[in-house]
Amino acid sequence: xxKSVVKxxxxxxxxxxxxxxxxxxxxxxxxxxxxxxxxxxxVVIAAGILVKQSRYDSKLFTASxxxxxxxxxxTQKSAKxxxxxxxxxxxxxxxxxxxxxxxxxxxxxxxxxxELYLSAGFRSLKSQRFKKSEQADSWLEILLFDMGSTRNAxxxxxxxxxxxxEPVQLTLHAYRTGNALFFxxxxxxxxxxxASGDLTDEMLAIGKNFVNRNPVSSEKLSEQALFPRENLxxxxxxxxxxxxxxxxxxxNVFTAKYTIDGQEMRAFLSLRHSDKDAQELAEAYHRFxxxxxxxxxxxxxxxxxxxxxxIFDLYELIFSHxxxxxxxxxxxxxxxxxxxxxxxxxxxxxxxxxx
Numbered sequence: 001x002x003k004s005v006v007k008x009x010x011x012x013x014x015x016x017x018x019x020x021x022x023x024x025x026x027x028x029x030x031x032x033x034x035x036x037x038x039x040x041x042x043v044v045i046a047a048g049i050l051v052k053q054s055r056y057d058s059k060l061f062t063a064s065x066x067x068x069x070x071x072x073x074x075t076q077k078s079a080k081x082x083x084x085x086x087x088x089x090x091x092x093x094x095x096x097x098x099x100x101x102x103x104x105x106x107x108x109x110x111x112x113x114x115e116l117y118l119s120a121g122f123r124s125l126k127s128q129r130f131k132k133s134e135q136a137d138s139w140l141e142i143l144l145f146d147m148g149s150t151r152n153a154x155x156x157x158x159x160x161x162x163x164x165x166e167p168v169q170l171t172l173h174a175y176r177t178g179n180a181l182f183f184x185x186x187x188x189x190x191x192x193x194x195a196s197g198d199l200t201d202e203m204l205a206i207g208k209n210f211v212n213r214n215p216v217s218s219e220k221l222s223e224q225a226l227f228p229r230e231n232l233x234x235x236x237x238x239x240x241x242x243x244x245x246x247x248x249x250x251x252n253v254f255t256a257k258y259t260i261d262g263q264e265m266r267a268f269l270s271l272r273h274s275d276k277d278a279q280e281l282a283e284a285y286h287r288f289x290x291x292x293x294x295x296x297x298x299x300x301x302x303x304x305x306x307x308x309x310x311i312f313d314l315y316e317l318i319f320s321h322x323x324x325x326x327x328x329x330x331x332x333x334x335x336x337x338x339x340x341x342x343x344x345x346x347x348x349x350x351x352x353x354x355x
Contacts, residue, residue, distance in 0.1 A: 084128045084142045087209040089202055092130040095139050101125040116159065117145065120241040121152035132199075140194040140203060144210075146187060150219040151239065151252075153189040157182060158238030165235060170207050172220070175235070176200075181207050186216035223254040223269050226324075226351060228343040233257040233264075244268070245329060247288050249281060255329065258340055265331040267344050272323050279305070282320040282327075289316055299338065303345060308337065317341035321348045 082098035099109070102124055107114040109125060123146040131139035147153040157173055162182075165175040174183035181192040181203040190210060192203045224237050236257035244250035245268075253270040272278040286307045290296070294311035306319045315337040317328040326344050331337035 082128060084126060084144065087206045088130050089205050091132055092202060093133055095129040095131040098126060098128045117156055120155040121148040123148050137195060138198060140192060140199050142206065143191040145189040147189050149187050150184060151221060152241065153184045153187055154221060155239040155241040157184045157189050161238065167235065171211060183207060185211055185214065223271060226269055226347055227256045227267060228347045230343065231258045231260050233259060247285055249284055260336045260339055263332045263336050265336060265340060266329040267340055268327055268329055269344065270325045272325060275322055278320040278323050278325045281325050282318050286318050297334065301338065301342065306341065308334065319345060321345060322352065324348055
């Protein structure tokens with residue numbers, strides 16, 4: 001660099017000297033100086049490149065890994081398997097790293113369904129994909145939802161029950177479909193979903209491993225036993241954690257589907273903290289129906305506290321009995337609504353007599 005500067009100084013001195021010479025001599029020497037200037041410029045550029053190379057920073061020329069790529073690389077280098085990896089058979093290897101989600105970012109994983117889980121008491125989600133060795137298109141994903149309680153776990157399990165559900169003898173609440181397994185175990189709700197139906201045995205093995213390695217006492221949900229068995233559609237009992245039937249005060253409501261005289265409807269039941277709470281909620285729901293276009297009908301029974309409302313050509317029956325709020329939702333006829341509502345009421349009376 002120093003030599004290049006010196007050359008520029010000499011060129012300037014020569015230029016000033018030429019100003020005093022005749023024009024002819026000046027032209028010839030100016031051409032010579034122009035060539036020298038070009039060469040000097042090239043020297044300066046070359047010197048700059050050499051200086052830059054001497055200060056080479058490898059970070060500027062290294063491709064950075066995306067967060068997911070970095071995690072996968074870290075997972076592949078780690079000798080310690082993830083919590084979910086310990087559940088899978090030996091012929092399955094990690095396809096993605098273990099991911100963890102909380103209430104603040106659950107929607108990043110299950111956009112569109114997050115609110116259902118959050119309203120049911122969601123705490124955390126762990127998920128990871130595994131594939132068969134050398135078969136990238138044969139993979140499954142384990143999703144482990146910590147819901148805080150069996151009741152909360154059952155709420156999301158039952159609300160999302162698939163139409164093609166086939167019961168599985170794994171836990172009290174478990175079923176499978178052509179390419180997935182769903183079950184509740186303690187406070188956990190587990191989904192195992194495969195890319196295709198050829199991993200059924202692996203999914204069941206993972207489910208059994210999880211249940212065996214996490215022993216918990218099975219918590220039975222008492223409301224399930226209070227529904228009448230006659231005309232009950234198998235596997236239809238579900239739990240609405242919040243906003244049942246569009247009414248914000250209706251939470252922790254169990255429903256069960258029935259088919260009577262070819263008509264499908266739902267009975268509902270919710271155990272409240274006290275008799276007073278149940279009665280007040282029944283009255284509030286009754287007012288909600290009337291405020292939204294419903295009209296009262298004569299229930300045609302002497303049983304106390306029963307309300308029958310016609311709304312949008314359907315029928316709603318509501319009552320409270322002790323701590324229980326009960327009724328029928330969206331019956332197609334008055335007679336079937338009364339038939340199912342009275343059956344539920346009488347079932348609650350039987351429980352009272354046994355206690």
